[in-house]
Amino acid sequence: MNARLVYLTLAVLLALWVLVPIFLIATLALSDRASVFAWPKGILPQHFSLETISFFFGVEGVGKAIRNSLVVAGLTLLFALLLGAPAGYALARYRFAGADAYRILILMTRAFPLAILAIPLSVQFIHLGLYDTPLGVALVHTALALPFAVLVTGSLFLGIPKELEEAAWTLGCSRVQAFVRVVLPLALPGLTATAIFAFVISWNEVFAATLLTLRERTLPAFLLSALNDSPLPFRFAGGFFLIVPALVFIFVIRRYLFTLWGIANR
Amino acid sequence: MAGIRVQNIEKVFGRVKALDGVSLEVRDQEFVVLLGPSGCGKTTLLRIIAGLEHTEGGRVFIGERDVTALPPRARKIAMVFQNYAVFPHLTVYENIAFGLRMQKAPPERVKAQVDRAATLMHIENLLGRYPAQLSGGQRQRVAVARALAVEPEVLLMDEPLSNLDALLRLEMRAELKRLLAESRTTTLYVTHDQVEAMSLADRIAVMNAGRLVQYDTPMKVYQEPADTFVGGFIGSPPMNFLRLPIEGNRAKLESFALELPSPPPGPEVLLGVRPEDLEAYLEPQPQSFPAEVLVVEPLGPHLLLTLMREQQPLKVTVPPDFPARPGQTLWLRPQPGRLRWLEPESGKALASSA
């Protein structure tokens, strides 16, 4: 019993360690300008105000950056699913020569530093007309999200018994019909979670986005390039705005993420 | 309705030959059971007939149509899977209706068929539920109803009862038998449970190691097994096999000799006799041989005795009040007319036994 209390206390402390900094940045973003510069700062929020946030939105380029982030993340989500889900299905349902090699290829993309891809691509994109476009950034982000999409959809489809498809075949379905009528409805929650996670990966990515854009920056790229010249309220509001959507999404899909990462809910 | 005919089916998985030239025919409206131990190929054969696996040689005919190259949906079959494969995201009604919807049947026909199938399986009150809300037995009924609803030419069943608990299995077995006899659907049923096979089948196809070993009515398979494998597999406890020396042209057992139905195969012969066909006596009897009791198991309807004779173990069943004790010597008399003779080397039965 005593041990459990110790565990619980430690757990709470560690939870606070995660939550408090987020709380602090939220406080700063949702307070007035003066509070941002105030010293010393109290832990509790002093004045709730939208001044800092509206200042942030008022800065030129922010609106466009947010829009670009949305477009890029949306494209990434689409591409990652369209490329990844069929591959995941193939890995789950078929035993074919090269499956292992394919898996290794997929894992290797995660193992390589992004810098080593972004720099040459950035050079090539100029030739291809993809430089400084949301599409270009989305392509790189898709490469980032693809391993996740393939492996996760793979284990997703593995979790749907092949017997269900076979039953559908005996009842008059072609392969495609069986997939659409039986597999897809069952896989939908997991696919949605995968899509959302791909979205978050893209939304958060900063290095490649900065390298590949100039005028059409995503939000992280915009923030980074303006970072050291901008006043604190701007930075804090920007950071807060980067965090919030991602947090909301992760909360919504947390149960699927845990299953997808292989963590069972007891 | 239609029959099934397979010719020379071959299937290899990696290095293992799962099916080695199997040929078989199921007559129209017949209920045939594919029986055998795990790995004998029975499920593979069923799946090949269903079109879920390819055969590497040989052909499959359903109702005189060569369906070898056709996908499952073109074969006019219905299948019940071992794990039921009931669609979790559809209600019971929609599950049963699934095949009909794929056929684009008009809604009235769908409703009529679903109701009929649900009534047959006693699940009319579950139509609005989802599979997650059902017990295993109920899901199994849904699976069967779903197969019956499309009124297939041929019904294939892959160990549908093995995931049920013992009592439920007994109930469902009887129900299935009655149901399918009434509907006269040609059925091919796979199981490893020989009791199920004996109970349900018009004919049993016994398989072992990818080959068809014996294909006959249950009683024939029981009383006249084609080889030691069948004799040992069917019946619980399994058939006893006694190695007996040959003297002259007859098998020598203790002090007496038994006639063989055909010329002896060699210096020894196997006598196959079931535990219930050995009468046990406390005193020596004519035409009997002694054996020592090792274990006495009171099973309820009878006692199961394990005895030893000349290093060969035997099982015998006796009435429950029989005074048997470990260490005792009993005299066993094989019942004439219930004996089976087999070759010791190959295990195959000698031609035309008594």
Add this chain to the structure above:
Amino acid sequence: MRSERYIPYLLVLPSVLFLLFLFAWPLLEALLLSIRGAGGEWTLENFQRMAADLYFKDAIKYTVLLAVVVVPLQVVLALCLALLLGGIGKGRDLFLYVWTIPLGISDLAAGIVWLAIFTERGYLNSFLQALGVIQEPRLWLSYETPAILFLAVVAAEVWRATAIVFVILVAGLQLIPKEYGEAAEVFGASPWRRFWKVTLPLLTPSLQVALILRTILALEVFAVVVALGGRNLPVLAGEAYYWYNAYQNPGVAAAYSVLILGISVVATLVYLRLMRSRQEAAV
């Protein structure tokens, strides 16, 4: 029906083609870029320029140092979190969610969050002042105090990325059948011994994955450092960025990225070696 054989290949093809263009080819290009000079000839001058640069030594030093400090910290912390999770009955899901929150946080955002703490008028200084330790706000993030800046980056990175290791370890722990621990308990092993002799060895594959992944990511550290200290703490990825953007020199930038790749490969090989000999020793 025979055409079914090609189905898996067809399904996999789009992603393979995609990765060929957006992974294999840039990889090659980066290597080529780094060894090509202004006139297109083969040369090592990019590497030479990189090595001669003012910030080069510091960049390597700090990048490797960061990885060496941060990764073990994160692994130990994640292990504690993972084991703690097993000890909590109710509320396990809540803690699981809270502890994985940082996974959704961009490294730039994490840097900004900890900026709010370490900045001159930030929460750390306020806290210290409340305790009476200091009177005036102190500068923690200036280039005159690289050690403190380093620690600030460590704090931010540990806060942000421990969750990555945590998730891998939790999944790995679940794969360990509890019968092993129970058997050990029946045979009289204490919790500590159970951990060392049963849990840890069975967790090695997950640890291996977590270590390799986390180290490779740690060597790419960038946005956190920039957010906290600009160029006051040079790191390899940051230098690559500056050479590409500010100095408009893709060649040297590529040289930096090849260097990062090289260190990553070496680190991975070292891990694989170490883990293998551990496993063999255990057997």
